[in-house]
Amino acid sequence: MNTLQRHSAVEFWAPLQKSENRESWTVVLQYQDEGEGPWLVDLSHKSRFDLQDSKINEFSPGGVAVPPSPGMSVYANTLLINRMNARQASLYCLGSEKPQLETGTAYTDVTESSVFLALFGPKAFHVTEKLTALDFLAPDKAPPFISQGPFCHVPCQIVTLRRQTDGSGGILLSCSRGYARSMVEAILDSGEEFGLRPAGEDKFTERLDNLVE
Numbered sequence: 613m614n615t616l617q618r619h620s621a622v623e624f625w626a627p628l629q630k631s632e633n634r635e636s637w638t639v640v641l642q643y644q645d646e647g648e649g650p651w652l653v654d655l656s657h658k659s660r661f662d663l664q665d666s667k668i669n670e671f672s673p674g675g676v677a678v679p680p681s682p683g684m685s686v687y688a689n690t691l692l693i694n695r696m697n698a699r700q701a702s703l704y705c706l707g708s709e710k711p712q713l714e715t716g717t718a719y720t721d722v723t724e725s726s727v728f729l730a731l732f733g734p735k736a737f738h739v740t741e742k743l744t745a746l747d748f749l750a751p752d753k754a755p756p757f758i759s760q761g762p763f764c765h766v767p768c769q770i771v772t773l774r775r776q777t778d779g780s781g782g783i784l785l786s787c788s789r790g791y792a793r794s795m796v797e798a799i800l801d802s803g804e805e806f807g808l809r810p811a812g813e814d815k816f817t818e819r820l821d822n823l824v825e
Contacts, residue, residue, distance in 0.1 A: 649733025674711025732782020
């Protein structure tokens with residue numbers, strides 16, 4: 613019997629330091645010489661779901677209520693829920709375990725059909741300013757919050773985790789899997805002058821508690 617193997621569409625071509633196999637994904641934990649930031653981390657192995665229902669306000673995935681208004685996000689129990697419109701929300705599982713979801717057809721697993729990246733650390737927002745006109749530092753929005761629109765000319769969901777520009781801020785970005793290569797190349801190219809480097813999951817995990825407001 614062949615063993616199922618899942619593959620991220622993201623390739624960094626950086627020297628590998630440490631990795632592990634997790635639920636048939638090869639998860640990179642560390643790369644060699646990750647630098648002092650900013651960092652770009654591939655989180656495409658993290659479970660993600662799309663929730664669509666006309667009664668979406670009645671849902672509490674993982675025991676967390678869906679935010680009441682489009683554009684709002686809420687983070688609890690390592691689950692990030694982003695309200696997209698009147699009937700739709702996206703769910704990002706940032707921890708190691710999947711949340712308990714209500715039964716039915718409202719949830720669609722989009723983990724393997726999309727790319728999931730984290731861009732954070734010193735000057736992370738200097739990088740984003742070169743790639744989109746979306747305002748991830750909007751003072752009238754309380755982080756975390758979701759933006760929808762073009763990033764590198766690609767339709768994306770982007771969540772501002774923390775607005776600070778002192779090195780503790782950053783974003784999560786999700787787009788269709790087919791854009792993985794061009795998206796990564798554009799981000800790394802734009803961030804080269806700021807010292808942007810690929811990093812493994814450990815870099816994201818060790819900063820998660822301080823990264824999400």
